[in-house]
Amino acid sequence: MTPTQLVWRIEIPIPMVRRLCRDFAALSSDTVERCVHDVWLRGRHLGLDLTPPLVERVAREHLVCIVKSEPPSARRAEPPAGE
Numbered sequence: 293m294t295p296t297q298l299v300w301r302i303e304i305p306i307p308m309v310r311r312l313c314r315d316f317a318a319l320s321s322d323t324v325e326r327c328v329h330d331v332w333l334r335g336r337h338l339g340l341d342l343t344p345p346l347v348e349r350v351a352r353e354h355l356v357c358i359v360k361s362e363p364p365s366a367r368r369a370e371p372p373a374g375e
Contacts, residue, residue: 304328308348316355323358327351 304325312324331351335342 304332305344308344308351312348312351312355315352316359318359319355324351324355327354327358330354 309321309325309328312328313319313321316324328347328351331347331354332342335347335350340346
């Protein structure tokens with residue numbers, strides 16, 4: 293691990309990541325963990341007083357946006373009713 297990585301290393305509460313992974317099963321656990329990590333780092337960079345519940349709420353909003361931003365062409369077509 294480089295010195296820069298050590299400086300930016302943070303301890304993310306595991307229960308938070310598990311809850312978000314459970315709630316956003318369509319996304320990989322790596323995507324969820326990376327989102328939480330990014331939220332934590334951005335908040336720290338801005339000098340905010342971060343708490344785990346605040347980080348979880350912001351990460352949840354970001355993950356909802358990721359799920360809803362899936363292009364229609366990537367969605368599976370549903371069979372017409374009656375077939």
